[in-house]
Amino acid sequence: MPELPEVETVARGLRRAILGRRIVSVTLGKTDFIDDPAALEEHLPGRQIAAVERFGKFMLLRLSAAAGLNRVPTNGDAAPAALLVHLGMTGQIAPMPSAQPREKHTHVCLLLDDGRELRYTDVRRFGRIAYLTEAPLAEELKEFGADPLEASDDEFASRIRGRRARIKALLLDQSVLRGVGNIYADESLWRAKIHPARLGAQLSKQQAKTLRRVLQEILQKAIVMRGSSISDFLDAEGEPGEYQRHHRAYGREGKACYRCKSSVRRAIVAGRSSYFCPKCQPGPRGFAVLPLRGETKKRVKRRNARRPSARL
DNA sequence: CTCGATCCCTGGACGC
DNA sequence: TGCGTCCAGGGATCGA
Numbered sequence: 067m068p069e070l071p072e073v074e075t076v077a078r079g080l081r082r083a084i085l086g087r088r089i090v091s092v093t094l095g096k097t098d099f100i101d102d103p104a105a106l107e108e109h110l111p112g113r114q115i116a117a118v119e120r121f122g123k124f125m126l127l128r129l130s131a132a133a134g135l136n137r138v139p140t141n142g143d144a145a146p147a148a149l150l151v152h153l154g155m156t157g158q159i160a161p162m163p164s165a166q167p168r169e170k171h172t173h174v175c176l177l178l179d180d181g182r183e184l185r186y187t188d189v190r191r192f193g194r195i196a197y198l199t200e201a202p203l204a205e206e207l208k209e210f211g212a213d214p215l216e217a218s219d220d221e222f223a224s225r226i227r228g229r230r231a232r233i234k235a236l237l238l239d240q241s242v243l244r245g246v247g248n249i250y251a252d253e254s255l256w257r258a259k260i261h262p263a264r265l266g267a268q269l270s271k272q273q274a275k276t277l278r279r280v281l282q283e284i285l286q287k288a289i290v291m292r293g294s295s296i297s298d299f300l301d302a303e304g305e306p307g308e309y310q311r312h313h314r315a316y317g318r319e320g321k322a323c324y325r326c327k328s329s330v331r332r333a334i335v336a337g338r339s340s341y342f343c344p345k346c347q348p349g350p351r352g353f354a355v356l357p358l359r360g361e362t363k364k365r366v367k368r369r370n371a372r373r374p375s376a377r378l
Numbered sequence: 379c380t381c382g383a384t385c386c387c388t389g390g391a392c393g394c
Numbered sequence: 395t396g397c398g399t400c401c402a403g404g405g406a407t408c409g410a
Binding site: 171 | 379380386389
């Protein structure tokens with residue numbers, strides 16, 4: 067769920083919190099989502115966190131040469147490197163007092179030189195962590211598309227309008243644009259009044275232009291609001307975001323469209339639940355919309371039974 | 379090139 | 395109450 071705005075929020079928090087700190091030691095839990103766990107244990111201790119960057123949905127902890135060494139390292143640690151961190155669906159990363167008990171599903175702990183621990187927790191382990199030196203890192207990053215906040219009109223249009231894939235699939239494709247996920251894809255398509263199943267090549271120049279503009283506006287506003295907390299997203303300070311209150315399509319199945327009051331519907335596009343207004347965002351002929359799975363009397367009754375105060 | 383299907387993983391919602 | 399099932403979805407991978 068963490069997409070560009072959420073990752074940007076976490077990266078900014080980390081920048082404030084751990085920039086310049088030195089890593090003292092490494093403790094690992096489950097490691098099946100880590101590229102090369104042994105490399106973390108071997109190369110992180112002694113390194114200084116020189117920068118925290120966001121690249122699409124990745125965070126990049128830039129590591130400078132091991133500090134204060136009285137000998138030349140023989141394992142390559144004199145050269146710059148980076149820790150690549152992807153939060154997947156449920157990843158969280160934050161510095162904590164070492165004395166604080168570790169949360170369940172904590173899989174990486176980096177003890178810092180100020181006594182705190184930078185902890186990575188990830189219930190579902192859809193995230194990814196990798197220690198990379200410069201060449202492999204460059205190799206890794208070159209596969210990705212444009213940053214949606216930086217792409218020009220022309221670049222955006224050429225990446226979208228030259229493709230026969232569905233616009234939703236293109237927005238989600240990290241090799242086309244880096245950082246957009248399911249929420250911000252649906253939100254930008256709603257605002258641009260484009261159905262998610264339209265083909266990239268089908269968009270007019272004007273539609274591509276509009277889509278780029280609203281996508282940037284939405285991402286920027288979401289960053290200001292510190293992202294969307296729909297499941298369990300928390301930033302590096304442990305705070306939820308606020309942008310979920312501004313969602314106009316995502317998760318609003320059966321609710322009234324903010325523009326035309328039609329019922330927002332859901333369909334599977336590019337293998338993902340996609341929310342849109344069937345009136346504002348007309349779809350290809352005969353495009354299948356899923357039957358509403360909204361409120362049944364039974365569900366309302368059940369919820370009220372759990373939370374009686376919800377009726378007041 | 380593009381598609382859908384399948385897998386990874388866990389917890390919460392739901393139905394019976 | 396408890397148990398089984400489905401769903402959430404970013405990404406990799408594979409076959410059509």
